Amino acid sequence: MSTEESSPEEAARPSLSRRGLFGLAAGVGAAGLALGAGAGSAVGVAVGRERAEQEGAASVHPFFGTHQAGITTPMQDHLHFASFDMMEGTSRDDLRSLLTDWSYAAARITQGLQVSATGAVGGSPEAPPDDTGEALGLPAFGLTITIGFGPTLFETEDGKDRYGIASQRPRGLAKLPAFLGDDLAPDASNGDLCIQACADDPQVAVHAVRNLSRIAFGRARLRWSQLGFGKTSKTTAAQTTPRNLFGFKDGTANILADDTAALADHVWVGGTDDPAWLAGGSYLVARKVAMLIETWDRVRLSEQQRIIGRDKSEGAPLSGGKETTAPDFRTKDAAGSPAIDHASHVRLAHPDLNGGIRILRRGYNYVDGNTGLGRLDAGLFFLSYQRSPDQFVTLQRALSTDLMNEYVRHIASGIWVIPPGAKSGSFVGAGLFG
Numbered sequence: 001m002s003t004e005e006s007s008p009e010e011a012a013r014p015s016l017s018r019r020g021l022f023g024l025a026a027g028v029g030a031a032g033l034a035l036g037a038g039a040g041s042a043v044g045v046a047v048g049r050e051r052a053e054q055e056g057a058a059s060v061h062p063f064f065g066t067h068q069a070g071i072t073t074p075m076q077d078h079l080h081f082a083s084f085d086m087m088e089g090t091s092r093d094d095l096r097s098l099l100t101d102w103s104y105a106a107a108r109i110t111q112g113l114q115v116s117a118t119g120a121v122g123g124s125p126e127a128p129p130d131d132t133g134e135a136l137g138l139p140a141f142g143l144t145i146t147i148g149f150g151p152t153l154f155e156t157e158d159g160k161d162r163y164g165i166a167s168q169r170p171r172g173l174a175k176l177p178a179f180l181g182d183d184l185a186p187d188a189s190n191g192d193l194c195i196q197a198c199a200d201d202p203q204v205a206v207h208a209v210r211n212l213s214r215i216a217f218g219r220a221r222l223r224w225s226q227l228g229f230g231k232t233s234k235t236t237a238a239q240t241t242p243r244n245l246f247g248f249k250d251g252t253a254n255i256l257a258d259d260t261a262a263l264a265d266h267v268w269v270g271g272t273d274d275p276a277w278l279a280g281g282s283y284l285v286a287r288k289v290a291m292l293i294e295t296w297d298r299v300r301l302s303e304q305q306r307i308i309g310r311d312k313s314e315g316a317p318l319s320g321g322k323e324t325t326a327p328d329f330r331t332k333d334a335a336g337s338p339a340i341d342h343a344s345h346v347r348l349a350h351p352d353l354n355g356g357i358r359i360l361r362r363g364y365n366y367v368d369g370n371t372g373l374g375r376l377d378a379g380l381f382f383l384s385y386q387r388s389p390d391q392f393v394t395l396q397r398a399l400s401t402d403l404m405n406e407y408v409r410h411i412a413s414g415i416w417v418i419p420p421g422a423k424s425g426s427f428v429g430a431g432l433f434g
Helices: 008-012 018-026 045-054 092-109 202-215 260-266 301-308 345-349 389-401 403-407
Strands: 078-086 144-149 193-199 220-231 282-291 364-370 376-386 408-418
Touching: 078 202, 078 376, 092 144, 092 202, 193 202, 193 282, 193 408, 202 220, 282 389, 301 345, 301 403, 345 389, 376 389, 376 408, 389 403, 403 408
Parallel strands: none
Antiparallel strands: 078 193, 078 220, 144 193, 144 408, 220 364, 282 376, 282 408, 364 376
């Protein structure tokens, strides 16, 4: 990422607050940054970076707009997701200044710039640089930064309104209910704020979270983070359907960016929804789903396909056709049994059996090394966007009898409201402050 003088549009944007600049200078220890969260995410980094550059995949997405980027944006190859808690004793002004500083820095780095005009090498040699510098020379690589607010930002679990915004809390924003089979790690779940950084280069995504964490110094601290690689969904028709770590195509029927009617119905908070400041926003659910890889790998192919409800080779439903063919749950096999098992994942998650409910998925594979038993610590970091949390809750409860539950464990969870996009010169969440 290059050090450049601000354009006229950049000059009109709010500069980093003095506290934010102090965070850049002093935040190395505070940032912490659990950068070892997923060694597997580095697989193929050099090859992927070279290919992306050769194919001109170093695209740039605008930070400002009607909706935040990173939702319907074409799925990138890498993710760095981070959850933050506000520091004790911080004020409403601290929260506002943090969101202002984050938005300013995000607006720059998503365009391939550094977090400030002086950046990594343009400031005083006697002071820590504003930018950490590991992305110097790299293009934007399609970087998007999406910012969200958790339930506890509006009101703590003991009912405290720290920032005078409890009355603005969206009615649907509440801690997710317990689901059958949950084994959640409290220290890797939830959070006051979240940042989703997606890019076609892992170093660019890590650079984004690292620097936004430094900017947060003294106002918010990193609670937990997760690296992801290998998207498990597509968000545009031009993208091919990717595969998850079980080897099956994932997200075949996902809502796509050009399906404006479906997005309006199922993803974007409407103008008549409550509260008004959230119109154009969405709700984000994150679930870390551990996959029992070694157990799955010993299951015969026919059983794997019965569990999923799709052919492993082409992704076609077992009722016949090709990948995009709608499943027919009435079709029988040669023995007279349903071609698609009643407890298969495809059937239980299908909109036809859930009142037409759909969600937009943006999941990623993860590999966090190995467990103490010598097994792969791997799975799916599931991300979904929906107009109401009720959509996710309904689908998750429908999956309580899913045959796949024998091979997965839900180990972390969180929910955040995603404000609408910011206007140029403003910041994400400005509507919350009146």
